[in-house]
Amino acid sequence: MGIIAERLNSILQTVPQNVQLVAVSKTKPIEDIMEAYQAGQRHFGENKVQDLVNKAIMLPKDIQWHFIGHLQTNKVKQLVPNVSLIHAVDSWKLLAEINKEAAKINRVIPCLLQFHIAEEDTKFGLDLPEATAILQNLQAEPLSHVSISGVMGMATFTDNTAQIEREFAHLKSWFDQLRNQFFLYEPQFNQISMGMSDDYLLAIEQGSTLVRIGSSIFGSRNIH
Ligand SMILES: *Cc1c(COP(=O)(O)O)cnc(C)c1O
Secondary structure (H helix, E strand, O other): OOHHHHHHHHHHOOOOOOOEEEEEOOOOOHHHHHHHHHOOOOEEEEOOHHHHHHHHHHOOOOOEEEEOOOOOHHHHHHHOOOOOEEEEEOOHHHHHHHHHHHHHOOOOEEEEEEEOOOOOOOOOOEOHHHHHHHHHHHHHOOOOOEEEEEEEEOOOOOOOHHHHHHHHHHHHHHHHHHHHHHOOOOOOOOEEEOOOOOOHHHHHHOOOOEEEEOHHHHOOOOOO
């Protein structure tokens, strides 16, 4: 067994059945992805639209591609035919654009709302009032080609475990609040995408349903 399959299997042993592992293959070549695929992995994550599309064309069709990066509206058209979940929706404008392009190809695209949970302020994302405003807009003006499937967030890059736990716990509590307010009868709102190579075990303890793991599977990132 190759090193990628070995690392993947050892991580899978620590991930409960009800948590989906997304193997983050950004910057990694086709051969590395195929090694994980042959070991049984079917969910992969990319953060550049062009890379996701190129890889989706070349690789087996039963792969589910997760877009985990910041998405610009002018790239949505290219992305929608190839993506199975968009993790980082952070505006009404973006959601409306995804809906428009998805309608043209008759798809319904599952999307997560990205929250700003880190105490550092470098990362993208919504706060609770902003997310609430988007969901109120959606009630007033339903978009039939997007499906809000949950939330996503990235914790601060720090060794402070208590801080990381606190940030993940916030995301879980915002998820619960939004579910109670907007999705009580819509069971598709069920995903909490949180946790990366260094913090995924903490994220699972705090209720993650999707962990996005790159470097612990594929090794440190190649320069892109
Ligand atoms: C790169 C990336 C990951 C994976 O990070 P690792 O630390 O390599 O596991 C997860 N989520 C997002 C949004 C990323 O950009």
